Amino acid sequence: MPPATPPSEGWNSKPLGRVAAPLREQVGALLREAIADLRLVPGQRLVERELVDQLGVSRTTVREVLRELTAEGLVSVVPNRGAVVTAPSLEDARDLYDVRASLESLIVERFCARAARSQVLRLGAAVDGFAESVAERQDIRSVLVTKDRIYEVLVEGAGSAALRQIADGIQARVRMLRATSMSADGRADASVDELRAIAAAIEAKDAVAAASLYRDHIQAASVTALRNLKQSLSPDPPTTTTTPTTTTTPTTDVRRTR
Amino acid sequence: MPPATPPSEGWNSKPLGRVAAPLREQVGALLREAIADLRLVPGQRLVERELVDQLGVSRTTVREVLRELTAEGLVSVVPNRGAVVTAPSLEDARDLYDVRASLESLIVERFCARAARSQVLRLGAAVDGFAESVAERQDIRSVLVTKDRIYEVLVEGAGSAALRQIADGIQARVRMLRATSMSADGRADASVDELRAIAAAIEAKDAVAAASLYRDHIQAASVTALRNLKQSLSPDPPTTTTTPTTTTTPTTDVRRTR
DNA sequence: CTCGTATGATCGTCTGACAATCGGTTGGTG
DNA sequence: CACCAACCGATTGTCAGACGATCATACGAG
Numbered sequence A, B: 001m002p003p004a005t006p007p008s009e010g011w012n013s014k015p016l017g018r019v020a021a022p023l024r025e026q027v028g029a030l031l032r033e034a035i036a037d038l039r040l041v042p043g044q045r046l047v048e049r050e051l052v053d054q055l056g057v058s059r060t061t062v063r064e065v066l067r068e069l070t071a072e073g074l075v076s077v078v079p080n081r082g083a084v085v086t087a088p089s090l091e092d093a094r095d096l097y098d099v100r101a102s103l104e105s106l107i108v109e110r111f112c113a114r115a116a117r118s119q120v121l122r123l124g125a126a127v128d129g130f131a132e133s134v135a136e137r138q139d140i141r142s143v144l145v146t147k148d149r150i151y152e153v154l155v156e157g158a159g160s161a162a163l164r165q166i167a168d169g170i171q172a173r174v175r176m177l178r179a180t181s182m183s184a185d186g187r188a189d190a191s192v193d194e195l196r197a198i199a200a201a202i203e204a205k206d207a208v209a210a211a212s213l214y215r216d217h218i219q220a221a222s223v224t225a226l227r228n229l230k231q232s233l234s235p236d237p238p239t240t241t242t243t244p245t246t247t248t249t250p251t252t253d254v255r256r257t258r
Numbered sequence C: 001c002t003c004g005t006a007t008g009a010t011c012g013t014c015t016g017a018c019a020a021t022c023g024g025t026t027g028g029t030g
Numbered sequence D: 001c002a003c004c005a006a007c008c009g010a011t012t013g014t015c016a017g018a019c020g021a022t023c024a025t026a027c028g029a030g
Helices: A023-036 A048-055 A059-072 A090-114 A117-135 A140-158 A161-182 A187-203 A207-233 B023-036 B048-055 B059-072 B090-114 B117-135 B140-158 B161-182 B187-203 B207-233
Strands: A075-078 A082-085 B075-078 B082-085
Touching: A023 A059, A023 A161, A048 A059, A059 A075, A059 A082, A059 A161, A059 B059, A090 A140, A090 A161, A090 A187, A090 A207, A090 B090, A090 B161, A117 A140, A117 A187, A140 A161, A140 A187, A161 A187, A161 A207, A161 B090, A161 B161, A187 A207, B023 B059, B023 B161, B048 B059, B059 B075, B059 B082, B059 B161, B090 B140, B090 B161, B090 B187, B090 B207, B117 B140, B117 B187, B140 B161, B140 B187, B161 B187, B161 B207, B187 B207
Parallel strands: none
Antiparallel strands: A075 A082, B075 B082
């Protein structure tokens, strides 16, 4: 696996205005986001001191956030060595997808059982939005955003705080893998068809079918994601890590004005 | 729901020798355990200062542990008000059990597929041990310990770090509910039969049947647990909270000798 | 060339401090 | 006597600085 020490700067860019919310939540959100879309690559070390400098918060805060992320499985800590962005092994990735399949198909069931009419409509709209962004061949990131929207609507309609919290955790961990999966040839188009079928099943109030289809959907995503992941793990020479350029840090300061 | 402020002391008793491990892990383990077996009751406030005094560690450490527990869903924080032991609503509990059913039946499948012969044997032994402790009408706590042993063997045999981490999280959250479920009349005996059947299915390498049986098993546990929980939530007069006696703090000092 | 040690980078933990905020208490007022 | 407002205490959120422990690595001795 890649120790990946080089890209330790340049991932931080968003100004992020001073909100009146617990500072550590902002920091947490920032890091989660950065990990999700690979501005912080798996295996990269997260040195407390550097984070302190780059984020403009105290070590106390950084460390607390790091604990949260650790519990969420987004970062792993080597005792006395510090935190690194979790680099899921092939097996881990497989398990993650399996868990996600179980969990989210459960969410789909709940959605069928509890979602209001308006939410079903919103689901349809979300699927359309996804189909559109795929059809337009937009860049991967924005495609993923529309995909997230679908997930969002589903979780919303399932109407369960506990379920949401757990599913969000898994989702966060899978997100970094998704980027590779969705960019595979034809996968996005296939996704659209599958999601259309799922939406139809939900529309027809067929919870069992919907859940089953959803499971298959994730299974399919899993296959291509794992294929890509395997590919990007074995050959070391063709560097798969992104942004090795050591740009100067923008020094985004999250601290609110006092 | 019970604000439950009274029992803020007297839950800490274990001497817990000075191990050479990250302090916060010891503290974390201690608190998790205390929450699991209701020495810290749901709804109870966890005031930083008090924890500092009772555990003999600095606020830094306490706060970091609190963040971990929060991410694990064992405690909830009200901004500016502090942490309280999470008191799952009825819906939360139901969801938790559903998730657990999905997740652990997945673990059972994995166990069937990957467990070594020796692990299957260990599973049988664990089930026997559970049956025995139930037959002997031992107190609930030790019954739960043998039950945990079964879970432990299953997770072990499934051989997946990622799966384990996620399942452990759910398990921890359900643990506090389990105590009420297992103490219900006849539930323990029924459990034994169900687990025997599951073990048999696993022995026969019938992954599908085993997973399905396990799902049913948890479903059954869920039903009685929820029934009891509902009962203990609605009637406020018969105080269900444990140890309202404000005993003097034993002041267990976790700090290692320096 | 190998091995033990010096050195540096980081983490783990502690202490003390201070502002911000929430909840309840107190005291004034109609 | 009821009600509202200002006040005060308890607690959290965040920061700064310090120091020992530990691991990795570079370096010099043998």
